[in-house]
Amino acid sequence: xxxxxxxxxxxxxxxxxxxxxxxxxxxxxxxxxxxxxxxxxxxxxxxxxxxxxxxxxxxxxxxxxxxxxxxxxxxxxxxxxxxxxxxxxxxxxxxxxxxxxxxxxxxxxxxxxxxxxxxxxxxxxxxxxxxxxxxxxxxxxxxxxxxxxxxxxxxxxxxxxxxxxxxxxxxxxxxxxxxxxxxxxxxxxxxxxxxxxxxxxxxxxxxxxxxxxxxxxxxxxxxxxxxxxxxxxxxxxx
Amino acid sequence: xxxxxxxxxxxxxxxxxxxxxxxxxxxxxxxxxxxxxxxxxxxxxxxxxxxxxxxxxxxxxxxxxxxxxxxxxxxxxxxxxxxxxxxxxxxxxxxxxxxxxxxxx
Numbered sequence: 001x002x003x004x005x006x007x008x009x010x011x012x013x014x015x016x017x018x019x020x021x022x023x024x025x026x027x028x029x030x031x032x033x034x035x036x037x038x039x040x041x042x043x044x045x046x047x048x049x050x051x052x053x054x055x056x057x058x059x060x061x062x063x064x065x066x067x068x069x070x071x072x073x074x075x076x077x078x079x080x081x082x083x084x085x086x087x088x089x090x091x092x093x094x095x096x097x098x099x100x101x102x103x104x105x106x107x108x109x110x111x112x113x114x115x116x117x118x119x120x121x122x123x124x125x126x127x128x129x130x131x132x133x134x135x136x137x138x139x140x141x142x143x144x145x146x147x148x149x150x151x152x153x154x155x156x157x158x159x160x161x162x163x164x165x166x167x168x169x170x171x172x173x174x175x176x177x178x179x180x181x182x183x184x185x186x187x188x189x190x191x192x193x194x195x196x197x198x199x200x201x202x203x204x205x206x207x208x209x210x211x212x213x214x215x216x217x218x219x220x221x222x223x224x225x226x227x228x229x230x231x232x233x234x235x236x237x238x
Numbered sequence: 239x240x241x242x243x244x245x246x247x248x249x250x251x252x253x254x255x256x257x258x259x260x261x262x263x264x265x266x267x268x269x270x271x272x273x274x275x276x277x278x279x280x281x282x283x284x285x286x287x288x289x290x291x292x293x294x295x296x297x298x299x300x301x302x303x304x305x306x307x308x309x310x311x312x313x314x315x316x317x318x319x320x321x322x323x324x325x326x327x328x329x330x331x332x333x334x335x336x337x338x339x340x341x342x343x
Contacts (some may be wrong), residue, residue: 011250011325022321022322022323023322025322025323026322026323026326029323029326029327034289039242039246040240040241043242043246044253045245046246046247046250049248050247050250050251050254051249051250051253051254052253052254053253053257053335055284055285056249056253059288060246060249060282062247062288062291062292064242064245064317066291066292066295068253068294069241069245072241072242072244072245073245073322074243075249076245076248076249076252078284079249079252079253080249080252080253080290081280081284082281082284082285083252083253083256083257084256084258084277084280084281085277085278085280086253086257086260087256087257087259087260087272087277088258088273088276088277089257089260090256090257090258090261091260091263093260093261094260094261097239104261105258106256106298107259107261108257108258108261109254109257111260112256125342126240139277140260145262148249150338153270161333161337162334162337163330164293164304164329164330164331164332164333164334164335164336164337165330166333167293167305167308167309167312167325167329167330167332168308168327168330168333169292169306170289170292170293170305170308170309170312170329171308171309171312171325171326171328171330172326173285173286173289173292174289174309174312174316174325175287175312175316175322175325175326176311177282177285177286178316178335180278180281180282180285181282185279186278186279189279189283189285189286190282190283190285191285191288193282193284193286193287194281194286194287194289194290195289196288197285197287197290197291198290198294199304200301201290201291201294201297201299201300202298202299202300203296206291206295209287209291210284210287210288210291213283213284213286214280214283214284214287216283217279217280217283217284217337218239218276218280219275220279221272221276221279221280222272222276225271225272225275225276226276229271229272237258237281238260
């Protein structure tokens with residue numbers, strides 16, 4: 001291995017470490033919100049350990065918190081639709097991760113926004129692997145430790161509203177969508193989706209407006225694609 | 239058993255299955271600009287929809303309470319490139335203070 005390769009791998013690891021540390025902290029807010037919204041510490045931990053995809057986790061607890069058990073199916077569907085992009089990330093990571101059943105299974109569970117972003121941003125295959133695995137493993141550990149800390153904290157905090165944590169949940173979704181709003185099309189879609197949701201909120205049970213918005217977006221995206229099959233924008237991975 | 243457990247497990251398995259699918263399906267079969275575009279736009283639309291429903295949602299449809307100024311402030315913080323955790327904690331703090339001192343709902 002030449003010095004350059006070692007240098008690139010070191011840079012990829014360092015980038016992964018920074019991303020994982022920054023994003024892990026955010027698991028505290030997930031843990032606290034989940035517990036305060038009525039999920040047990042065990043349920044909260046299962047979500048972080050097994051689902052392990054921030055936006056999907058927040059969607060599941062958010063929809064159930066506002067609609068109760070009757071919104072459960074809408075909550076699962078929202079989480080699943082938000083998890084769709086992980087499947088596409090997996091396609092991109094698949095050749096980088098390489099063969100090996102166990103390795104690919106572990107990689108699959110750890111394929112999320114951050115690990116894919118760091119993994120695909122590296123100039124060489126070795127650096128991509130290093131970046132992906134560093135981010136993935138540190139983020140998995142950090143996210144779950146942070147979730148546990150948040151869940152235990154949430155247990156003593158009590159009411160969501162007193163601490164403004166209901167506003168924090170909304171702000172969390174804003175923070176998740178923000179980096180994706182770098183081109184005209186996603187900005188227009190976000191504004192349209194927000195507007196349609198506001199119109200539907202008084203008319204439909206909790207969680208359902210989100211699913212209507214998802215269905216409309218799929219149709220719209222396919223129509224737009226037929227009209228102008230533009231190259232997928234840079235916002236595709238983060 | 240608590241029905242919430244069912245949704246927690248089902249949701250988790252769906253999300254995990256989607257990740258696994260990406261490693262199992264041959265790349266050529268599914269990857270294309272159409273699918274990428276759908277996934278990118280659905281993600282943006284769902285997150286925007288969640289922002290609105292979590293900011294205004296309540297009993298009987300739409301409610302205006304301390305969440306609204308707090309989320310507006312979160313937007314301003316994001317605009318100023320504040321780190322994620324600052325945005326979350328900051329917006330919670332603003333809503334909590336508005337409720338405590340001004341008695342906002």
